Amino acid sequence: HDFDTVLRAIQLGVSSVMFDGSHLPYEENVTQTREIVRVAHAFGVAVEGELGHVGGSAVADAPATQSLFTEPDSVADFVARTGVDTLAISFGNVHGPYRGRPHLDTERVRRIANLVDTPLVMHGGSCLAAADYRAAIEAGITNIHFYTSIASGVWGHLNQAIGDAGHTPVYHEMVGWTMDHFYRETVHVFEMLGSIGQAVGIDPFEAMAE
Template sequence: MLVNMNDILLPAKEGKYGVGFFNAVNVEMARAIIETAEELQAPVMVGTAEVLLPATELNLVADYLIPMAKKASVPVCVHYDHGLTFERCMEALKLGFTSVMYDCSTVSYEENVERVAEMVKICHAMGVTVEAELGHVGDNAGAGKLENPEDYYTDPDTALDYITRTGADSLAVAVGNAHGDYAFPPKLDFDRIDVISKKVNIPLVLHGGSGLADNDFRQAVQLGVSKVNIFTDIDKAGKAGVEAGIAAGERTMMGLIAYEIDAMKKVVAEKIRLFGSEGKAC
């Protein structure tokens, strides 16, 4: 069933379990995610991000994801992640996405507040939920890599003011996490997660989940992280599945699909169980 983010994350926060958000840039990814969630009776969030649109445009993602979510036997939120522009977020709304992240983390604090508050007002009038980011989660490599990530960590006192003024439904925090592959094991600031969670009292979001240690996930969820973003792990699994199919003698795309989906389903199942959301759709 198609739901919004609050329908999934508020019970998760109350129950102290996490819910995976998985990007799905093709139908095979979408099948792997939703089919696994159904098999494990777990709520799930699925969608795409603005940075991924060169792979598959937003309208095409909506064409397969929203009907699949509506037909699913478990709660599925279709989320537009890291929306960088007002126009693209509005496009996601018009296409039927039930949740958007309006990422204004690179502008000034006051501008971030103003933009997100406006987005919340529009989205809430349509029954759509909004994720925001305070501080800034950089990348592990490339142009988005931060020289001193600690300078961009989320400040707990500022977070309370931010949520009070914007009304955002969930908050992505910068606490030692980063997007992409980790060159070295990250060190999450668990004390910071704990303090922020107690101050804002809304679901927290951990971006850059691929590559974190299992115990990091478990501790973060217990301290208030209700949504964990995963893409790199499932993306690499799909590639490995295709390679396994080729090694097994498959020579057509049709023959490789089963290998691709099977490999990604294993990753999705592993994360659902790790976050503690298995059986929570019952």
């Protein structure tokens, strides 16, 4: 959310940044995102913007949530005026675990995908059914952020690993087991989402910035 923090990350040499100005009035979101893009592209850094607000699971079933969804009629203008490389959108997705059955507006995703060529990003990709992922991808989502369900499974994995080891583990063993859990679960997610072998078709960040 913080403009200065994103600029600092660019100065430190990251290859991509995400600026979430969705909490700002529309014109201010455009202005700040556009400035981030201007600076980032000068350093060959890709930028993800956000239009429509993706909240936490506390708002997943709130009646007002739909008012935070991305408005398709604003997307083409936002992309054209900011020059973002990817765009995070809101269509019923939330950060963290979902409260009850999520209601993803994939028709909204489809409408947006038909309006712009910019890759569309889904935040809040954990804890969904396989059918939800397929529907989102088929509608036009090309990037899914996935963390909560992997991280929440670490403790169970550690308990199993400690029991199998038969001794009191030292710190580096637990770090190794945690990394193993993340690796295995990430591969599983890649397989589930059809991501294996897809990186070959992605332009390098330098090409995106040109």
